[in-house]
Amino acid sequence: MSSLQGTERSALATVRHGLSLTPEFRKGLAGTLALAVVATVGKVIVPIAVQQTIDRGLKGSVPDVPYIRSAVLLCAVAVVLTALCAYLMNVRLYRVTEASLATLRVRGFRHVHDLSVLTQNSERRGALVSRVTGDVDQISTFMQWGGLMIIISMGQLLVATVLMAVYSWQLTLLVWACFLPLMIVLPRFQRWLSGAYTLVRERAGDMLAAVSESVVGAAVIRAHASEARTAERLDAAIDASRAAQTRAQRIVATVFPVTEIVAAATVAGVVLLGVRLGVSGEMTAGSLVAFLFLITLFVSPLQTATEVLSDAQNAVAGWRRVLGVLDTPPDVADPGPDGVELPRGPISVAFEDVSFSYPGGPPVLSDVSVEIPPRSRIAVVGETGSGKTTFAKLLTRLMDPVSGRVTVDGEDLRRIRFSSLRERIVMVPQDGFLFDGTLADNIRFGRPPATDEEITLALTELGLADWLEGLPAGLATPVGQRGESLSSGERQLVALARAYLADPDLLLLDEATSAVDPATEVRLARALEGVTRGRTAVSIAHRLSTAEAADEVLVFDRGRIVQRGPHAELVRQGGVYADLHASWVAAARS
Amino acid sequence: MASKVTSAVMRKGLRVLGVAIRAEKAVFTAAVLASALYGVMTVASAWALGWATEHVVLASFRQGGVGGGALALGATLIVGVSVLKAFGVAGRRYFAGVMQYRMQAASRRGVTRQYLRLPLAWHHRHPTGQLLSNASSDAEAAWAPLAPLPMAVGVVVMLVTAAVSMVLTDPVLALVGFLIFPAIAVLNLVYQRRLSPLATRAQQLRAEVSEIAHESFDGALVVKTLGREDEETARFRARAGELRDANVAVGRVRGLFDPLLEALPTLGVLAVLLIGSMRLESGAVTPGTLVEVAYLFTLLSWPIRALGWVLAELPRAVVGYERVQAVLSATGSMAHGHAELRGEAPARLEIRGLRYAYGDAEVLHGVDLTVEPGRTVALVGPTGSGKSTLAQTFVRLVDPAEGAVLIDGTDLREAARGEVSAAVALVPQQTFLFDDTVRGNVTLGLPVTDEEVREALRLAQADGFVGALPDGLDTRLGERGASLSGGQRQRLALARALVRHPRLLVLDDATSSVDPQVEAKILYGLRDAARASTVVVVAYRMATIALADEVVYLEHGRVVDRGPHEELIGRCEGYRNLVTAYEREEAEREALDEAGTGTPGAATGAVTEETEEEEVRA
């Protein structure tokens, strides 16, 4: 369903591309890596110290205590220095990665808003959100731990191999021979594991979606007593999530001990072979014991390998999803500085042979041609599903036509800068979405610098002063999430006031007062009429009072404009509009 | 003071762990046994290596060879111990996971069950986002310490075993251990204490960042139509910046303590070597012992941190647990009686002195109302007058603060569970569709035939567009029915109520997005089909009101007047103003048109400075 870019890139190319988008990250990377190398070397100290001690201690009949003392002291100094380097490295790493990922997050967020409504709707809300939250977090875990662990582990394997080879090449070969099969199967284990974790995430997403439905749809569930069914669906989702988690845990629980056993077998093998080598004089007891310690150095990177690998894979997947957003070109793109700036003033609009269909769907608008002269008041009417909202979305350039073009003041809509377009043409959509905040916050959204006085004035102009006074806290009334603490009609009033405050040259109302009582609606219509004189106004409404007052009525039927003209004329003509009007009159008059 | 607070938190945390242990006794026992095996075997593996060094390696070097028996024994010991240890690890991890996930799932089931059980008034008091996080992150946080808990128990076993074994091998070297290991534990505790508030804050900010993204994407249409992308990005950037700083603060503490925790055991090993070599010199220990103790140090340095993990998770767990518990123990759940409301005949609705308040703000101030069986009553009133709130009490979505709602003389609070919704169906003003098929959305689990579903769709005038959907009744609608137009969604919601053949049908402005023609068809269809129902309809349009036998006019949460439309329009000014608004407007316009003057806008007297400006500009 999602129409976001699926990246086909290889893992490496993804990471490289991802890094190129976060240039902050590469700043000072060399220094951080140098510190990381020093920190790795620190881990080799213990085995060397042990080896030295035992070797010296076991060489003669009495241990060489002064030598051991200085060796241990030297090692202690090295340990402290390493810790210091590790600290410096960590701090640098955290600062840089967090800064660069915050940038990536914000870019992703911005880009989601730049995508068209269609692209946004092709993805579940939660999934879209996780592209700027959880997915980025995965990258950061990797950059702060996994990525470094890969470097450290590689270094550790290398250092361990070299040291082991110094003691005995035969034993080194034995160790590699024991671990090679493990190294070959580990990536397979890991793929298995990451498959399991993908499932865990998917199930968790399903569960959240189910919980969300049960909370947001609480009223419907209750009203129709579908609690039992909802509970069943919830339980199924919760159990599926638990089962996926348990399965992944079972895999983790079995994979890790395998390394453990292989390591023990290797130690046993080394002891057996080492003793044989020792007897034939090719090895001292001290170096054999030291060798045993080196094996722990060799094993620990392999023990973390599955985790590091999944971490890396998660990061790549996270990167892919974030890049999937950033790489999706906004299909309704802002021409930006190259675009045309519209001077303020009355607006004219023209649709020229515009057709539109939703992706994979039948045509919703076919060959719509219409001119809306400046200062005119247009009413759009038609059955539900006839394409009115679609028409509105094309006019405000929320979507682009599949064929034909829309022009404003003779200029193709696609060439007009968004900053200019959004300032001059404003639509009030069907459902008045409100943000969680106060009434004032929401209305101010239309024009952020507006003062409380201006907001009150706007409400007064719209004839809503009485309503405002009736509210418990006036402008400071909290509206709740999505505006849930207001009645549906009140929500629409706020949405309308918000657009009104934005003061556009063309105001487009898409059933913006459908839940408002007639008296208030008429009052609003008049107030708007008063202030929209000199502006262009387009309103979509089922209440034909709007159409009666309009200069021109556009009648939509199955994606076409079947009639147009002033109300009185259309009524005389007969046809679709006359029928609609007859029903309206029957509906509205006593 | 601060330590008092934290010790209280620790006590509470331990109680939370106790709850889990009691709930999952068997699994916990299995996990702890496995973990103990792991603990003992970890120490044993050091001992095995020491034994092999002494009796195999060194012996063979000294004697120029050793018997095959000793070799085999050494190898078997090393491998055998590690196999047992591996089983311990696997069992510990698996059972710890099982326990943790079971507890999480149980909390989630309990919490969501409460959501379904608690009255809507409770929902009104709690923001959606909070309810979501109660079921997700809080349920997770509450049981997070269960993952490292068995390991921590195992580590305690391991430490005791190690202490005993060290004392037995060499008390002086053991002394080094007794200094180093408590130091590691204390350092780790300090670490977790410093980290925990920072991590909690980062977690909190992460949730806030996600909330902003969620809300902003939810309102994308508004953001777009008003061109507020920059402001929204700035809002997001500010919070993302705080999250960045919080994460860096976490990173600083981690960056400091992680290397320290790693260095400390290493220094311990070095100390063992130094002291050990002196003891070696004096012949108090053998090289095998030295190897064993050094090895034990490297082995123990990591698991000992598990104690810190459990302690670190406890404060967060306590918060999560308390939040979950708050939902689970929320009262005000609706009590049900035993009365039955089912039947065939239309119901009689009676409202007595009903009051209702959202928080402190009372919105219904004593409503009285009777609807006789089979009658249709229109509920009319200005926006915000309380119609939807009143309608919600009819289906017992909320209970009145005072007064009562009665169906056939039975208080809804005395009806048995499921009875109210079997008798009364509400079509709410705000349509909500589930991410399910058309059929699923209409039936919501009610066992009805496809024929009945089609019949309901036909009555709701939804059969046409549903038939045109690619998979008909089986078409999935997507999140909140996004691919349908507003009027189409409303008609599905209507069908959902009609398929239930309610005795009382409540329509809350349920056709506002439907065009007049389709609305007329729906209403006529209803008039025929609704014979078996009493109908209360919230409406503004005359056609709907004309269907009603009686009108109840509501204003500011009070019934102002009631009676047949013709009477009300004569005597109730508010009502007259409301329902004749369109007519009056048209009449005025016609009068003005005839008089040849401007638009009626001027007549409202709402001409402000701004409009004058507009006029000048125009």
Ligand SMILES: Nc1ncnc2c1ncn2[C@@H]1O[C@H](COP(=O)(O)OP(=O)(O)O)[C@@H](O)[C@H]1O
């Ligand atoms: N996002 C979408 N995806 C697919 N189809 C859609 C989408 N939105 C609307 N439609 C379909 O397009 C047609 C026109 O819808 P719309 O313009 O909303 O109608 P109106 O506003 O006139 O009621 C309807 O049949 C509807 O199902």
Ligand SMILES: Nc1ncnc2c1ncn2[C@@H]1O[C@H](COP(=O)(O)OP(=O)(O)O)[C@@H](O)[C@H]1O
């Ligand atoms: N969830 C809520 N929380 C707080 N106040 C609310 C809530 N829902 C509605 N209100 C308030 O209660 C009053 C009545 O609302 P409502 O019954 O929806 O009105 P109507 O349906 O008549 O338009 C309004 O003033 C509204 O602001």
Ligand SMILES: [Mg+2]
């Ligand atoms: Mg529409």
Ligand SMILES: [Mg+2]
């Ligand atoms: Mg309402």
